[in-house]
Amino acid sequence: MHTDYSDLLVELTQQGVLVVTLNRPEKRNALSNGVLSQLISCLDMAASESEVKTVVVYGGETMFAAGADLNEMSTQHAVETWLNPRPQLWQRIDQFEKPLIAAVNGYALGAGLELVLLCDVVVAGEGTLFGLPEITLGLMPGAGGTQRLARTIGKSLANQMVLTGQAITAQTAREAGLISEVTIAENTLNKALDIASTIAQRAPLAVRAAKASLKSVPNGTLSQGLLMERQLFSLLAETQDRAEGIQAFLEKRKATFEGK
Amino acid sequence: MESTILLQVEAGVAIITLNRPKQLNSFNPEMHKALKKALKDAEQDDSVRAILLTGTGRGFCAGQDLNDRNVNSGEEMPDLGESIEKFYNPLIKQISAMPKPVIAAVNGVAAGAGANIALACDIVFAAESASFIQAFCKIGLIPDSGGTWTLPRVIGMARAKALTLLGDKVSASQAEEWGMIWQCVADDELIEKALSVANHLATQPTKGLGFIKHALNHSSQNRLDEQLELEKDLQRLAGRTQDYREGISAFFDKRAPEFKGK
Numbered sequence: 001m002h003t004d005y006s007d008l009l010v011e012l013t014q015q016g017v018l019v020v021t022l023n024r025p026e027k028r029n030a031l032s033n034g035v036l037s038q039l040i041s042c043l044d045m046a047a048s049e050s051e052v053k054t055v056v057v058y059g060g061e062t063m064f065a066a067g068a069d070l071n072e073m074s075t076q077h078a079v080e081t082w083l084n085p086r087p088q089l090w091q092r093i094d095q096f097e098k099p100l101i102a103a104v105n106g107y108a109l110g111a112g113l114e115l116v117l118l119c120d121v122v123v124a125g126e127g128t129l130f131g132l133p134e135i136t137l138g139l140m141p142g143a144g145g146t147q148r149l150a151r152t153i154g155k156s157l158a159n160q161m162v163l164t165g166q167a168i169t170a171q172t173a174r175e176a177g178l179i180s181e182v183t184i185a186e187n188t189l190n191k192a193l194d195i196a197s198t199i200a201q202r203a204p205l206a207v208r209a210a211k212a213s214l215k216s217v218p219n220g221t222l223s224q225g226l227l228m229e230r231q232l233f234s235l236l237a238e239t240q241d242r243a244e245g246i247q248a249f250l251e252k253r254k255a256t257f258e259g260k
Numbered sequence: 261m262e263s264t265i266l267l268q269v270e271a272g273v274a275i276i277t278l279n280r281p282k283q284l285n286s287f288n289p290e291m292h293k294a295l296k297k298a299l300k301d302a303e304q305d306d307s308v309r310a311i312l313l314t315g316t317g318r319g320f321c322a323g324q325d326l327n328d329r330n331v332n333s334g335e336e337m338p339d340l341g342e343s344i345e346k347f348y349n350p351l352i353k354q355i356s357a358m359p360k361p362v363i364a365a366v367n368g369v370a371a372g373a374g375a376n377i378a379l380a381c382d383i384v385f386a387a388e389s390a391s392f393i394q395a396f397c398k399i400g401l402i403p404d405s406g407g408t409w410t411l412p413r414v415i416g417m418a419r420a421k422a423l424t425l426l427g428d429k430v431s432a433s434q435a436e437e438w439g440m441i442w443q444c445v446a447d448d449e450l451i452e453k454a455l456s457v458a459n460h461l462a463t464q465p466t467k468g469l470g471f472i473k474h475a476l477n478h479s480s481q482n483r484l485d486e487q488l489e490l491e492k493d494l495q496r497l498a499g500r501t502q503d504y505r506e507g508i509s510a511f512f513d514k515r516a517p518e519f520k521g522k
Binding site for chain 2: 129183184186187190191
């Protein structure tokens with residue numbers, strides 16, 4: 001497996017969890033196009049390797065990602081910004097089909113929070129701050145910040161965060177539904193690994209279908225969503241893993257899933 | 261001019277002394293900044309494994325220096341929320357989140373925020389002649405620096421309400437009897453006793469102690485199942501410390517453990 005990236009540390013656990021650690025501490029893990037590209041090539045690899053079941057994105061005990069790379073951005077005018085490949089990079093992360101779990105400590109600001117918003121499950125250390133400070137720089141979120149945040153945590157808090165640029169705590173983020181667990185910073189990765197490893201034991205096709213169904217929630221009407229859910233549900237009826245799962249339950253034993 | 265905060269590190273204990281004795285160690289912005297820095301230094305210094313907070317002179321801390329707060333008629337009303345947001349709240353959070361035990365040696369009167377800062381520490385010793393006063397109600401204010409959170413938890417709601425609404429002085433011995441503090445000791449033994457506990461703690465498994473403190477500090481916000489989950493997480497981390505390994509092997513070797521705080 002190719003795991004050589006200049007700005008990432010990549011490790012596959014025995015449970016099939018690929019841990020991707022953003023590793024540009026001197027830049028506070030700023031998400032430059034370079035870092036995003038590496039993350040995507042890592043996800044591409046994870047998508048094609050069947051032993052990778054889930055991916056955890058981590059930034060370390062003190063930092064997740066403090067934003068985009070402002071040096072990169074400051075030189076770009078309207079045309080360069082328009083032609084920037086960045087929206088496609090974000091889209092490719094969004095299209096990753098296996099579960100993506102964020103383990104967040106320190107700061108998830110700007111692009112860092114936009115990355116968090118693309119993850120399926122988010123756990124954070126106490127003291128973590130989530131924010132979209134773009135407005136304080138005379139710009140605004142440009143990678144889903146206004147859209148996904150408002151859909152995730154609701155109108156008033158999203159508006160407050162985007163318009164003031166002020167961050168919220170992990171506690172508030174949990175209450176608002178941005179994240180699912182708060183733990184102490186030293187334990188954030190453990191917690192994410194627990195969740196990721198549990199998901200990794202589930203039937204891969206069922207996980208994939210369930211993720212696809214969940215991801216469609218903000219994009220359509222309830223009746224479209226229910227239709228999609230039912231189709232995916234029916235599709236799973238053809239899988240060996242479903243038969244195995246039900247059989248194992250009835251025989252009171254642990255199921256062995258093959259991804260078939 | 262002498263520093264408003266003294267910091268001295270000895271045998272693993274950082275002794276932090278509030279040092280504006282003429283003003284009964286009441287806080288001004290300079291002292292707030294110095295205390296914040298001293299606590300941060302103590303936190304980051306790996307050789308420090310316990311912190312002792314005390315005051316010079318006859319008082320422990322009289323809270324906010326009201327000379328900074330003179331409200332003349334005709335002047336704009338002050339924004340007290342600002343100094344709380346900037347200084348007092350971060351201080352209480354800093355003490356509470358400190359991953360090392362913080363011991364208070366209350367040498368004299370602890371009034372207003374001064375009382376609540378003492379109560380925010382993990383183990384509180386007070387000299388016999390010391391006292392605690394929730395003086396806020398007498399000037400139209402409310403107990404800040406965590407007073408309204410801490411007091412009902414340590415002495416119960418009935419006592420907390422009477423104390424904060426009446427502003428009566430509580431003697432150190434009464435405070436001990438009520439469970440507001442750990443121990444009331446003779447005036448001339450205060451520093452010696454507090455320091456001996458601090459010195460002892462400085463030889464103990466610091467990380468484990470930090471986890472205990474963390475669990476207890478969270479116990480009142482959590483439901484039982486959340487707290488059990490937190491205990492599991494912290495125990496997992498504690499079980500991976502070198503000190504745990506040392507503790508176990510010393511137990512089996514029937515010798516005294518030598519903890520490193522790692």
